[in-house]
Every structure is written in structure tokens, then in C-alpha cells.
Amino acid sequence: xxxxIAAADPTATTVLLHDAETALGTITRSGxxxxxxxxxxxxxxxxxxxxxxxxxxxxxxEIANCNLHYSVSLNFSLDLNSFLPHFCLPQICVFxxxxxxxxxxxxxxxxxxxxxxxxxxxxxxxxDAHLSGATWLIDVVIVGIPLLQFGAATAGVLAALGAALSLxxxxxxxxxxxxxxxxxVIVAAIGVAGLTGFLGTILxxxxxxxxxxxxxxxxxxxxxxxxxxxxxxxxxxITAIAAAVQATDKNELVITGDIAA
Amino acid sequence: xxxxxxxxxxxxxxFAVKFAEAGSVRHVLTFGAHAPAQVGPDEGFPITVKKxxxxxxxxxxxxxLVKRDGNQLIPSTPELAIEAGDTVLxxxxxxxxxxxxxxxxxxxxxxxxxxxxxxxxxxHAFGTPGTYEWTDPLARNVAGTVVVKPVxxxxxKERQAWLASLSQGASFEIRCGKVKPAKVEIVVGQTxxxxxxxxxxxAIVDRRLQA
Numbered sequence: 001x002x003x004x005i006a007a008a009d010p011t012a013t014t015v016l017l018h019d020a021e022t023a024l025g026t027i028t029r030s031g032x033x034x035x036x037x038x039x040x041x042x043x044x045x046x047x048x049x050x051x052x053x054x055x056x057x058x059x060x061x062e063i064a065n066c067n068l069h070y071s072v073s074l075n076f077s078l079d080l081n082s083f084l085p086h087f088c089l090p091q092i093c094v095f096x097x098x099x100x101x102x103x104x105x106x107x108x109x110x111x112x113x114x115x116x117x118x119x120x121x122x123x124x125x126x127x128d129a130h131l132s133g134a135t136w137l138i139d140v141v142i143v144g145i146p147l148l149q150f151g152a153a154t155a156g157v158l159a160a161l162g163a164a165l166s167l168x169x170x171x172x173x174x175x176x177x178x179x180x181x182x183x184x185v186i187v188a189a190i191g192v193a194g195l196t197g198f199l200g201t202i203l204x205x206x207x208x209x210x211x212x213x214x215x216x217x218x219x220x221x222x223x224x225x226x227x228x229x230x231x232x233x234x235x236x237x238i239t240a241i242a243a244a245v246q247a248t249d250k251n252e253l254v255i256t257g258d259i260a261a
Numbered sequence: 262x263x264x265x266x267x268x269x270x271x272x273x274x275x276f277a278v279k280f281a282e283a284g285s286v287r288h289v290l291t292f293g294a295h296a297p298a299q300v301g302p303d304e305g306f307p308i309t310v311k312k313x314x315x316x317x318x319x320x321x322x323x324x325x326l327v328k329r330d331g332n333q334l335i336p337s338t339p340e341l342a343i344e345a346g347d348t349v350l351x352x353x354x355x356x357x358x359x360x361x362x363x364x365x366x367x368x369x370x371x372x373x374x375x376x377x378x379x380x381x382x383x384x385h386a387f388g389t390p391g392t393y394e395w396t397d398p399l400a401r402n403v404a405g406t407v408v409v410k411p412v413x414x415x416x417x418k419e420r421q422a423w424l425a426s427l428s429q430g431a432s433f434e435i436r437c438g439k440v441k442p443a444k445v446e447i448v449v450g451q452t453x454x455x456x457x458x459x460x461x462x463x464a465i466v467d468r469r470l471q472a
Contacts, residue, residue: 173388
């Protein structure tokens with residue numbers, strides 16, 4: 001029989017989850033990934049919010065419809081010669097002088113682009129109670145890697161990316177008559193699949209191994225405050241903590257602990 | 262990039278001079294708008310202008326493609342031999358050479374893209390739509406306007422029509438300090454020629470670059 005027993009129903013556990021999401025704050029990562037046929041460097045920040053907890057005995061904590069908010073700053077460069085037709089200024093003769101035919105090499109451009117969105121996911125978590133230094137922690141740890149479903153918003157992101165491309169190319173001499181076609185070709189080359197793949201690559205690490213701390217308890221637990229100089233505080237040591245999902249009259253997250261004086 | 266400035270020649274710009282008299286000429290290629298007023302006999306690259314062999318033969322045109330080699334700009338033919346009446350035209354296709362100036366001297370005369378004199382021509386292909394007001398920085402009354410209209414082809418046929426239109430150029434002539442016409446209208450990608458018939462040397466510069 002454990003010395004301490006505490007229980008939380010799904011509603012209370014959901015509150016604990018939301019507190020844990022707030023405590024987790026913003027997580028950032030940066031690196032490089034493929035954006036369709038292009039390479040892109042990125043930095044991304046992500047926060048978690050919402051979601052509801054379902055407790056499934058024996059030890060599964062399902063978090064449903066958790067929001068992953070992300071904001072991405074990416075920069076990709078592309079050699080426009082790969083997308084634009086070969087272009088030459090023809091020879092022109094005026095005043096008896098003829099200019100040479102001059103062929104234009106399109107430049108390689110660098111396109112910075114930022115966007116933010118939200119993706120929901122549902123995943124199973126397992127419980128992990130452990131001692132960290134002088135503190136007992138109970139975490140829920142994701143099991144497996146959930147599928148992040150990027151919806152219709154990716155089409156909007158692609159359209160915005162096309163606008164950023166147009167802006168980056170607008171100042172390039174002679175490109176005007178080719179601009180619309182080039183943007184369409186580049187956006188098509190990236191495609192929804194390319195953008196989804198990019199987002200999957202950069203966002204999956206945020207949920208892979210995701211861990212929310214839902215309970216924290218110092219190992220030393222005061223049971224009586226100090227009454228004076230000769231009446232010191234009385235503490236007990238929590239020697240063990242365990243957490244499990246149990247089915248009683250309803251499913252509950254049950255935390256048990258053992259103490260020693 | 263693609264700025265209208267005869268002192269700083271880029272891709273799509275040309276500078277041409279007709280050498281009417283036989284003699285020895287030397288020219289230098291410099292970065293930026295600063296070029297020497299005179300080129301010494303040991304400086305730069307030689308152009309030997311021989312007397313015309315066949316008086317009835319039409320004059321020739323010689324192209325000097327300017328490229329960058331390390332920190333130097335070099336013409337495609339470092340030692341050029343031409344005949345009196347021939348024209349030499351400088352241009353580049355090398356982005357690393359863009360922004361160069363041509364200057365040269367012969368016996369009793371000098372020439373340069375920073376100072377167009379008699380029989381000198383500057384050309385510029387306009388790559389971006391807009392209204393370009395140009396002047397000579399030293400003679401503000403020598404001025405004109407180029408209106409460059411945008412082109413947005415909606416079909417391959419329209420694009421081909423635009424490409425065909427690029428063979429048509431517009432021109433300004435500058436004679437006795439007068440510019441004719443005062444304004445030309447072109448579409449993006451077309452080339453404008455400036456020909457100086459006389460004068461002490463003028464530059465063709467976008468007014469915005471002089472502000």
C-alpha cells in the first residue's frame with residue numbers, strides 16, 4: 001500500500017497538460033532541408049497549446065487535437081537559368097553601327113520567406129516518473145511519431161511564396177516578360193508535396209520525443225513547519241513515485257508515492 | 262545593375278568610336294566612372310590605325326569584348342589593328358567586368374565613354390520599365406527622356422512578337438548641344454543609341470544617379 005495516493009481525471013489531467021505546454025514555451029531549431037528541388041536554410045520556432053487528454057488503461061495517455069503553432073523563416077537560393085529560357089539581346093544597327101548579340105545569364109537569387117501556421121495532431125503518450133536531482137518528475141512522453149496533417153493552408157503558403165519570388169525577381173533586368181511564367185514554374189516545381197515534405201522534415205523533430213512535464217515534486221516534503229528555534233521543520237523524504245492510468249469508476253491518472261522519515 | 266550611365270558600362274551597354282585618321286591609339290579600361298583624361302604611350306592597350314588600303318571598301322566594325330582577369334579588365338584583342346574609317350566597339354558579357362569605363366588617346370585627340378565626342382556612340386538596353394530622364398552631368402541642358410513600357414506576354418506568340426521587337430532600336434542625336442528627339446518610347450528589352458556628332462565630351466547619365 002503506497003503512502004501517498006493522488007488521482008486526476010481526464011479533465012484535471014488536461015489542465016495539467018495545458019500548464020505543461022505553457023511551461024515548455026517556444027522551442028527553436030535551425031538547419032537545412034529540401035524545398036522541392038531546392039535547398040533551403042531555415043529557422044523555426046514552435047509552441048504547443050490546447051488538446052484534450054483521454055486516459056486509456058493500462059498506461060496510455062492520449063492527447064487529442066494538440067496544436068503545434070510554428071513560425072518558419074527560410075531562405076532558399078535558386079539559379080534562374082534552370083527555369084528561364086535562354087535570352088539574348090539581338091544585334092541592332094543604328095547610325096551604321098551594329099551592337100553585338102549579347103546573351104544574358106540569369107542570376108542566382110536568394111529568396112527570404114517567412115510564414116506561420118498551425119497543425120493539429122493526436123498522439124499516444126506514456127508515463128515516465130523519475131527522479132531528477134532532488135525533484136521527482138512525472139512526464140508524459142510521446143510514443144511513436146504522429147502524422148502531421150498539413151491541410152489547405154499549404155496552398156496559401158505556396159501562393160505567398162510565389163509573391164515573394166516575384167518580388168525578389170522584379171528588379172532583375174529583362175526578366176519582366178518572363179516573370180509570371182518563371183514564378184509559375186518554380187512554384188510548380190516546389191508543389192504542395194514539396195512544401196509538405198519540407199514542413200514534415202522541419203516540424204517532425206518537435207513532436208518526435210515530445211515530453212510534457214505534468215507533475216513536479218521535491219523529494220523533501222515538509223509535513224510540519226518550523227515552530228521556533230528549538231522546533232525545526234519536520235520533513236519526509238519521498239523515496240518513490242509511480243504513475244499509472246487506472247480504471248476505477250472512471251479512468252484516472254493515479255500517482256502513488258512512498259515516504260521515509 | 263543595368264543603370265543608365267555611359268561612364269560605367271554594364272551588360273547590355275556598348276561604346277563605339279570611329280577612328281577617322283591613321284595613327285597610334287592607346288586605350289585603358291577602368292572600373293567605375295573615373296577614367297584618365299589622357300592615356301600615355303605606355304599605358305593600356307594599343308590600337309594601330311593604318312591608312313585605308315582600298316578606298317572603295319566599306320569601313321569595318323571591330324568588337325572588343327571586355328573581360329575581367331583578376332583585378333584587371335582586358336579586351337578580347339589586346340593589340341588591335343584597324344584601318345582609318347573603321348569603328349571599334351567595346352562591350353562586356355562578363356558580370357565581373359560590369360561597371361567599366363573606356364578611355365583612350367591618340368595624337369591630338371582623346372575619347373572615352375565618360376566623355377562622348379564626335380563620332381562616338383553609346384548604347385544601352387533597358388531591362389526594367391520606367392521613365393528615365395538622362396542628362397550630361399556637366400551640361401544639364403543636354404538632356405532627354407526614355408520611357409520604357411512593360412511587356413507582359415500572355416502567350417508564346419506574344420512573347421515571340423516581343424523578342425522580334427528587340428531588333429528595333431531608338432536613338433538620340435546630340436549636335437551643337439541640342440538633343441533630338443527629346444523623348445523616345447520603347448518597350449522593355451529594347452536598346453537606345455546616343456550619337457554625339459560634336460562637342461567637348463559628354464556623358465549620358467540617369468538623372469537619379471546625379472542627385
